[in-house]
Amino acid sequence: MTGMVDLLVIGGGINGAGVARDAVGRGLSVVLAEKDDLGQGTSSRSGKYIHGGLRYLEYYEFRLVREALIEREVVLEAAPQLAWPIRLVLVHSPEQRPRWLIRLGLFLYDHLGGRKRIPGTRAVRLDRAPEGDVVRDAYTHAFAYHDVWVDDARLVLLNARDAARRGAEVLPRTRVVSARREGDHWVAVLQAQDGTTRDLGARAIVNTAGPWVEEVLGNVAGVNSSKRIRLVKGSHIVTRRWWKGDHGYVLQAPDRRLIFVNPYFDDLALIGTTDIPFEGRPEDVAVGRDEVDYLLNILNSYFKTALTPADVEWAYSGVRPLFDDDAAKGASAVTRDYTFELDGGPGRAPILSAFGGKLTTYRTLSEAALARLVPRFPGMGGPWTATAPLPGGDMPGADFEAWFAGFHARWPWLPLPLARHYARCYGTEADALLAGAGGIGDLGACLGGLFHEREARWLIDQEWARTAEDMLFRRTKHGVFLSPAERDRVADWVAANTVA
Template sequence: MTPSPTAPHAPTADTESESDLLDLCVIGGGVNGTGIARDAAGRGLSVVLCEKDDLAQGTSSRSGKLVHGGLRYLEYYEFRLVREALIEREVLMESAPHIIWPLRFVLPHSPQDRPAWLIRLGLFLYDHLGGRKRLPGTRTLDLRSAPEGLALRDSYHKAFEYSDCWVDDARLVVLNALDAADRGAKIYPRTTCTSARREDGHWRVELKSGTTGQTRVLRCKALVNAAGPWVQEVLGKVTGFNSSRNIRLVKGSHLVVPKFWDGPQAYLVQNTDKRVIFINPYEDDLCLIGTTDVPYEGTADEVAVDQAEVDYLLSAVNRYFKQQLSEADIVHRFSGVRPLYDDAAENPSAVTRDYVFDLDDQSGAPMLSVFGGKITTFRKLAEHALQKLQPYFPDLGPDWTAQGSLPGGDIPDADFDSFRQSVTKDYPWLPASLADHLSRLYGTRLRDLLGPARSLEDLGKHFGAQLYEAEAHYLMEREWAVTAEDILERRTKHGLHLSAQERRNFETWCAGKMAKAG
């Protein structure tokens, strides 16, 4: 197989020096880091991005998978953040309609919690703060007659229904990295930045490959620290600097169970502690329940769901629904650490989801550190980051990402349904479920993946569910996938649909491919 031109090449010696002075080195392969790399490359800068693990392996693949304004943030008077997020919701739907799509949320009203008038007021603001264009507005439901009420306990009579969007979070990260690479950036997953020091008015950066152990030395004009939960670790251990900014680590955990209601709607329920829990359709026949907000003191690499969180989430769901869930229903669980900017709020749920930059420009070699942020505002965060760096790059191109499609998202009029119909017409031999899967994950780049295939047999070995050899090859060649986990958990969600034996067989196949490549 011929490696993709976007794939990183391993150094050929113990130390590989790049004499050219690059513009920007980005540390961190989550949504903020890849978003910044993409924006910078699109403005004409020479960019390198390094990530110590796989792309999106940390927080950016362990979210609630929503592009949303943050309805509950209105209670904390975060009006600017909510407005920005609502505007971004519309922008992102246009840029990637294959991985971002509308979702209706049903919020049952519980008289014991927030009063109905307060919820109505919040939803009115939510409908109007961000200049909503594509999404339908709020409506009131009578749960005694509306089909959305069938799964809920009979004691709930009224609900409010509003709009937000679903997003495949890990693919959002990969698509940003792909677009950055297509625009000239070099993307190095599984590569740790071991040292970054100012030297003669620029940065001398050392990168160490986690697969080969080899070192690459770079020289760049500016450094961006977008390491998420590890941002302060990079400051202290890699650059030797301190910052007056701090982050608070807040753990958010999610459960995956079989979907237990009919219809495409999601639910948002209020818990007795005033927090809200999302219960969202997931992967057709599953649902995603989350999230918790727990102060976290451990290392971000070792975060895991604990029993108290399981009990908390199940209790919140069982308070509202007729079908009572137990731990035996859980088919998957995951936990992530949110690196929130520390605004000294006592309640973890009240800690701002806004982002803050720290710019250190000693010796004319700037370092921009990113604190906080959320998936919905990643594009705007990246845009603001490049605006902060503009004084150091006088020839920097203008803002552009608001009108730019992500890879596979160049679907006419952002009309995914019409695009999906065209796939059926062009590939009549694809089973509907497989066509859905490939259309959703790859959008218009589905055609690159399928290549000359004219039948299922042309897709190679079938590993189970919707996973075929052609897709696995594509992800290894084009999207930096190395391990079975990269493919099953992040590039796709096939891991939720394979049996234990099918997963073992695929892991063996991947290991064999990597052994040959190595």
């Protein structure tokens, strides 16, 4: 056995990265193992929101909504480079919900979470306001409210990086093959991508494997569980943007879902999501033509611009592992709340499994998970993450624009689009990425678009990137803007400059 740690966290999505960060900050020794890349599954395929979940009010999930609304403010403070308020225009469709019900829901939304930095709701007359220019004339009323946009994959990464710099061992592409109890601790077998294995002792395991949580319990740890998850597929499409302004839209679908139409970068739109029961391997999830048609039909019923499948420039799909609280409910009605199962009594090493949850509540899930482990680690510290910035987020007053003005003044030779890219991806760490550079030539060869060798090497050295996909679609979104030939060139560069 290669060593003993307090906590082995299995699963490097947002919940696993959050638990690892929180635990090591409380004084526990931690290993985080992820079988693929960090955030490769569900956590990089979300709608990119830290949000309260307006629709959850219809299911009376007031505690979940309040917790999520509070977390919007926490993330804005912790990672101002990744997160910012986004104004959303909820178009009123009388066939779906009465206007008084929406107004009541938004009143609760404004007041449940103790807003500080996020503006409140106001009514919009679409037949008079510019937001209505692209909306069909049949829709005359709307409500404008705010949620928080976030780069989901980088939020995962920054939690993992903070865990690592505080002393955790973070092991992407490392599968936990097996785990067996030996009295008051576990002995786990970890297998790296090259096939090498190591034995690791752990006083406790936290299972945050998401869609694979039951597999880890049954096949890896040999533990029977009374809880189940339901897999739900959610897909998004990306098109060219057809409206002006930095606001988005929220559309009420005939099945009562809310469809989000978001500004994405300078001239794109990100649209989703669907909610379809999923069976099969989560690794194999893909966008279906029926989902594309579903989203386009809703868009075309609200907007004057008619879109077809040919307008879809990119699409992605993810599997959400929802806690199965009632098998009779439809996919849209299954709770987005989380729960835990703790296996292990006196003298037996515990394994704590997380079921459900969502991107927004990852930090509170982490706190709740560690609260369940206090009997095992009575000496560990208390909660601390609510006021601690993530790497790159230590900006005075969490004011990104004020900090960016100083950043661009320090690097005046950077073209504005490239400066904003570095600032948004890396925050205050962008200065370290650029250290010693005096001009564009010092950034190395351009691999396509805004992507230069210097950034690629940072991703390898500092952020565990090992493939072109890691770099182009999770650490950054360069891949959205590159041609297939340019992506192939990046893959060739990665193959020549990394060690598997």
